[in-house]
Amino acid sequence: MYRQRLIAPGPVEISPAVQAALSARQLHHRSPEAKAVVKRARELLRVVAGVSEAIEPIILTASGTGAFEAVLTSLVAREDQVLSISAGKFGERWADMAKALGYSVQEKRLEWGKSIPVSAVQVLLEANPNARALLVTHSETSTGALHDLEQIAHMAKQKNPEMLLIVDAITSLGVAELRLEAWGLDAVISGSQKATGAPPGLAFAFLSTRALEILNSTKSTGYYFDLRREVKVQATGETAFTPAINLIVGLNAALEPIAAEILEFGIEAYWANKKALNNALLLCAKALGCSSYADSPSPACVTLVPPEPISGRELWAALLKRGARAQTGQDGIKDKICRISFMGHFDRYDALGFAGLLEESLLDCGANITRGAGVAALWQALG
Amino acid sequence: MYRQRLIAPGPVEISPAVQAALSARQLHHRSPEAKAVVKRARELLRVVAGVSEAIEPIILTASGTGAFEAVLTSLVAREDQVLSISAGKFGERWADMAKALGYSVQEKRLEWGKSIPVSAVQVLLEANPNARALLVTHSETSTGALHDLEQIAHMAKQKNPEMLLIVDAITSLGVAELRLEAWGLDAVISGSQKATGAPPGLAFAFLSTRALEILNSTKSTGYYFDLRREVKVQATGETAFTPAINLIVGLNAALEPIAAEILEFGIEAYWANKKALNNALLLCAKALGCSSYADSPSPACVTLVPPEPISGRELWAALLKRGARAQTGQDGIKDKICRISFMGHFDRYDALGFAGLLEESLLDCGANITRGAGVAALWQALG
Secondary structure: OOOOEEOOOOOOOOOHHHHHHHOOOOOOOOOHHHHHHHHHHHHHHHHHHOOOOOOEEEEEEOOHHHHHHHHHHHHOOOOOEEEEEEOOHHHHHHHHHHHHOOOEEEEEEOOOOOOOOHHHHHHHHHHOOOOOEEEEEOEEOOOOEEOOHHHHHHHHHHHOOOOEEEEEOOOOOOOOOOOOOOOOOOEEEEEOOOOOOOOOOEEEEEEOHHHHHHHHHOOOOOOOOOHHHHHHHHOOOOOOOOOOHHHHHHHHHHHHHHHHHHHHHOHHHHHHHHHHHHHHHHHHHHHOOOEEOOOOEOOOOEEEEOOOOOOHHHHHHHHHHOOEEOEEOOHHHOOOOEEEOOOOOOOHHHHHHHHHHHHHHHHHOOOOOOOOHHHHHHHHHOO | OOOOEEOOOOOOOOOHHHHHHHOOOOOOOOOHHHHHHHHHHHHHHHHHHOOOOOOEEEEEEOOHHHHHHHHHHHHOOOOOEEEEEEOOHHHHHHHHHHHHOOOEEEEEEOOOOOOOOHHHHHHHHHHOOOOOEEEEEOEEOOOOEEOOHHHHHHHHHHHOOOOEEEEEOOOOOOOOOOOHHHHOOOEEEEEOOOOOOOOOOEEEEEEOHHHHHHHHHOOOOOOOOOHHHHHHHHOOOOOOOOOOHHHHHHHHHHHHHHHHHHHHHOHHHHHHHHHHHHHHHHHHHHHOOOEEOOOOEOOOOEEEEOOOOOOHHHHHHHHHHOOEEOEEOOHHHOOOOEEEOOOOOOOHHHHHHHHHHHHHHHHHOOOOOOOOHHHHHHHHHOO
């Protein structure tokens, strides 16, 4: 009766072109065709990330967590001090990971749902003036908050210009404004199943020229995740170890139209469109009595708190009954919120369809709403 | 004019069923459908590996090297001594990896192409009676040699029963006789793009009950590759981090017919069939003046040395001109050998077709052979 829809903040819907690419004949990863695929993926990733040729995009067969571990263990020596500032599950994970890997970590955990105040970054930096790296998340997928990375990076550069800025952009890259070079970021991590609209299984690490220099003077403490080895070979389309080449073929099918749009209309227009879609979804939800859990919503997803007494989990279950898979919250806000994303193969008409789905799902939950109010609000917002 | 063929020792040809599975709609890895996929993959992997329910098969999104790192860093403490015995590039890699990861490594590198003599294992073990782990490769893909893992394991158990036996079975699992439980192996590593006939991007670690106990008392020095975390969740179809779920869907499509065949005819018959196919290929090549580089050929691939003055690389290039991608040698034997594998979606009639391809490719290289001799030898061998 209902079509199956994926509206979670990753994995996202993939396009028929991606599906077709995934079903192509098996390539050998050492063949010239496969090398051309890897080289093309790196070109397209640079376009989607809005970075110049100076930035090295590294493709890894792993999840985003794997790529974060690769960046950390390849750039930061085990005896160095690492700082972490967070306001959500993923930000907290990076501190936990750094501790598990044996680093000395100073961290500041802030209230979930809020955007990290730059003053908190300042306090952390002033208390730890010799830290080697700061770990920070741009779009916190557990709470739906976008952190002000530009201001955080500005403060970091002022207080400790030698410190490395390592950024989890897993759900922000290709969605939110993100300027690796202008903001002075050293490493930016993302994953294939988010804005790039490909299946999960690949992760990306974008390295600044400074990070590349440091890479050459630091010994990685990992082996599979040794980025020095990858940097050496990926420019030629090789990878240090056997890659998930079929997924890279699929990734290119996903990235080609995105890159074409960015090259034609500019990356600012691309970001603006993503923001407008997400904002329309928020206005639609608000017109239906929902509120946003995040004070400063990321364009990658909305984290809805339904009108009382409906829980986020009830809304999630009602959406699922109508074929649409969103995501509940995690840990302490497991039942409180319902997370919805328009990333991936998704346009304004899909958004309009979703407005109807949200209305009827809220009605299923017994919400006291006017049929058509959500649809009207979304369509008005996209006008 | 010629159809494209993949005859390298991985990635191998995938079946149309695998291609179709790869092009299915995107699953969310936390959905019940995805969990059922992961659980089914684990059941099928147990059948293909010929192990009981007591053995834990762990699926990782990584290459085989990643899985080897995961096993090593999850089971062996950094201060423990590791032994490595090898006679080829992959065996040598495990010693290099262990060193890079900070272990104290005692290794014995033997001549490439030879099967590891059990006496050499004995000498290494007697010289290092307190070693915590022995790293050994079952089928050495760089040389095409199959090592006598049963005898090596027997010697290891005799000399140091407390020592862990960590086995690279990347190209042997599902091809060569391999008895994890009967031989007392503690960890066996394999990859999706070999005998299982799926695309690359997934790796497997099979852990013995003893390894599982040790896992609980050892702190992993990695994070993404922390197997304790994976063991806890994979029984329920979860994974610790976002997996390449599309590849697991493809993997199941590849494993279903293999597991069905094993369940119907027994794993011995399955291994015998793989061995017979590879043996027929060897006899065909010998009838055409080629010899085997390996003294004790693995059923996973043949490593051909063509008749003088033709180099392995020339044969490789001639095969490629006729659409078939085999693999050259590596490092010191780069040009000497041509590696060919019948793993994956490949049967006796494909083998017969290949005999003709090998004949004509050798003729292209100027070999002094009788047309039909290779075809007759192969077909006779398969009779």
